[in-house]
Amino acid sequence: MALIACEDVSFAYDEGVVVSNLNFAVEPGDYLCVVGENGTGKTTLMKGLLRLKQPRGGRIRFGEGLGPGQIGYLPQQMAAPQDFPASVWEVALSGRRSARGLRPFYTRQDVRAAEEALRRMGVLDFKRRCYRELSAGQRQRVLLCRALCAAGRLLLLDEPASGLDPLAAQDFYRLVKELNREAGLTVVMISHDVKAAVGSASHILHLAHQQLFFGKTEDYLNTDAAHKLLGGASC
Amino acid sequence: MLNLLLEMLSYPFLVRAMAVGLLVSLCASLLGVSMVLKRYSMIGDGLSHVGFGALATASALGLAPLSVSIPVVVVAAFLLLRISENSGIKGDAAIAVISTGALAVGVITVSLTTGLNADVHNYLFGSILAMSGADAVLSLALSGAVLALYLLFYNSIFAVTFDEGFARATGAPAGLYNMVIALLTAITIVLGMRMMGALLISSLIIFPALSAMRLCRTFRSVVWCSAGVSVACFLAGIMLSYRFSLPTGASIVAVNIAVLLMFSFIGRLRGRTAKA
Numbered sequence: 001m002a003l004i005a006c007e008d009v010s011f012a013y014d015e016g017v018v019v020s021n022l023n024f025a026v027e028p029g030d031y032l033c034v035v036g037e038n039g040t041g042k043t044t045l046m047k048g049l050l051r052l053k054q055p056r057g058g059r060i061r062f063g064e065g066l067g068p069g070q071i072g073y074l075p076q077q078m079a080a081p082q083d084f085p086a087s088v089w090e091v092a093l094s095g096r097r098s099a100r101g102l103r104p105f106y107t108r109q110d111v112r113a114a115e116e117a118l119r120r121m122g123v124l125d126f127k128r129r130c131y132r133e134l135s136a137g138q139r140q141r142v143l144l145c146r147a148l149c150a151a152g153r154l155l156l157l158d159e160p161a162s163g164l165d166p167l168a169a170q171d172f173y174r175l176v177k178e179l180n181r182e183a184g185l186t187v188v189m190i191s192h193d194v195k196a197a198v199g200s201a202s203h204i205l206h207l208a209h210q211q212l213f214f215g216k217t218e219d220y221l222n223t224d225a226a227h228k229l230l231g232g233a234s235c
Numbered sequence: 236m237l238n239l240l241l242e243m244l245s246y247p248f249l250v251r252a253m254a255v256g257l258l259v260s261l262c263a264s265l266l267g268v269s270m271v272l273k274r275y276s277m278i279g280d281g282l283s284h285v286g287f288g289a290l291a292t293a294s295a296l297g298l299a300p301l302s303v304s305i306p307v308v309v310v311a312a313f314l315l316l317r318i319s320e321n322s323g324i325k326g327d328a329a330i331a332v333i334s335t336g337a338l339a340v341g342v343i344t345v346s347l348t349t350g351l352n353a354d355v356h357n358y359l360f361g362s363i364l365a366m367s368g369a370d371a372v373l374s375l376a377l378s379g380a381v382l383a384l385y386l387l388f389y390n391s392i393f394a395v396t397f398d399e400g401f402a403r404a405t406g407a408p409a410g411l412y413n414m415v416i417a418l419l420t421a422i423t424i425v426l427g428m429r430m431m432g433a434l435l436i437s438s439l440i441i442f443p444a445l446s447a448m449r450l451c452r453t454f455r456s457v458v459w460c461s462a463g464v465s466v467a468c469f470l471a472g473i474m475l476s477y478r479f480s481l482p483t484g485a486s487i488v489a490v491n492i493a494v495l496l497m498f499s500f501i502g503r504l505r506g507r508t509a510k511a
Binding site for chain 1: 272386387388389390391393394397398400401402403404405406407448451452453454455456457
């Protein structure tokens with residue numbers, strides 16, 4: 001059974017419909033990249049998947065047991081102010097918060113999960129460092145750790161590499177790919193970096209206020225939409 | 236200095252004031268970290284003005300001041316929180332409207348009933364004599380409850396302060412946590428208001444957190460440091476005020492200013508050596 005299935009889904013704000021006719025499914029283990037120009041409904045779709053926004057029409061079905069506590073999320077822009085005092089450890093551990101439900105304190109299990117995430121992302125040495133003093137690439141890794149701590153099965157990433165320099169971005173995409181391949185996490189990522197997207201994703205969803213394409217990455221490369229976005233560059 | 240402290244402790248009214256003051260300072264400094272980081276400092280200030288209105292009206296009508304003003308301020312806190320979350324209305328303007336509005340209502344009630352007298356002066360700038368025995372018991376119980384709730388919600392408060400979007404996205408009841416912060420802040424403000432005064436109470440929330448953030452780099456250490464600073468400043472302030480017959484609230488704020496300046500200076504020095 002699909003982890004997420006969208007049937008004729010549309011989203012609208014007061015100003016009107018942002019995106020409509022969404023029909024796609026994410027299977028366990030998929031790596032779906034959502035591409036498209038700015039303002040074509042990518043982030044709105046993400047909010048829908050996070051159940052922060054109700055669809056105007058259609059239905060989003062979630063696979064069995066995929067509650068909000070099973071989803072890890074990496075936001076587009078870090079909402080916390082630049083001067084926020086927090087250690088890497090505090091940030092990563094806070095990913096476990098939602099899974100704890102009403103229990104107020106973290107258990108040894110939470111601590112172990114956070115340590116494991118930090119080790120996997122190669123930032124365990126920074127555990128005691130102050131989050132705001134890290135480089136943009138390191139910070140993004142820490143946020144990925146937090147998302148991992150929250151993610152049982154599904155990782156949602158919203159433009160995770162914006163604001164990173166090309167090298168750090170590459171590095172970041174590699175980490176996500178590893179998580180998908182080795183840890184078997186399902187990944188849904190929004191990106192305007194189409195080249196990077198086709199380089200690592202198994203499926204592509206191309207949005208332009210409606211669904212231009214959904215399918216395997218290999219098939220996507222042969223479409224007109226892909227040629228236009230890729231600017232004729234061969235991959 | 237110890238003699239001074241012992242001398243102060245021989246007055247029952249001062250013991251009451253110090254016990255309540257210490258606990259309230261502690262609550263204020265803990266909540267202050269979240270309020271400052273969430274950019275809610277002005278909400279604290281607005282709430283104290285609402286508290287003044289409620290306190291003035293309650294005592295004009297001959298009602299128990301604490302039990303009337305706490306619910307009023309709690310409601311105001313929820314309202315202000317709603318408003319600042321709603322991007323449609325400018326949050327800072329709404330806070331100014333509510334706080335000056337409440338101030339005006341308070342002043343009118345007072346001048347219609349007792350006239351602008353020493354009582355009003357005490358509401359605005361605080362008085363150490365305001366605390367009766369029954370008030371002190373209620374205040375101690377409530378601030379104990381605030382501390383306990385803060386501890387229970389500590390991890391959630393961190394999550395919702397650091398990144399509310401993430402907390403919401405992963406299914407945490409962020410709205411509930413915000414309301415807990417608002418509720419605790421409202422109670423703390425009303426409890427501290429009569430000693431510190433409506434015009435000065437928000438300093439108890441803002442100053443210690445700001446000072447701590449000059450030096451500390453993790454959330455937990457900021458919270459601890461803020462608590463320490465707040466308690467120390469309260470003790471120093473109340474002793475100053477006793478020794479030199481100064482207004483208590485203002486003395487505590489003055490000590491807080493000195494600490495903030497000192498911590499900023501040390502923070503700067505540290506920053507410079509770290510970069511060099």
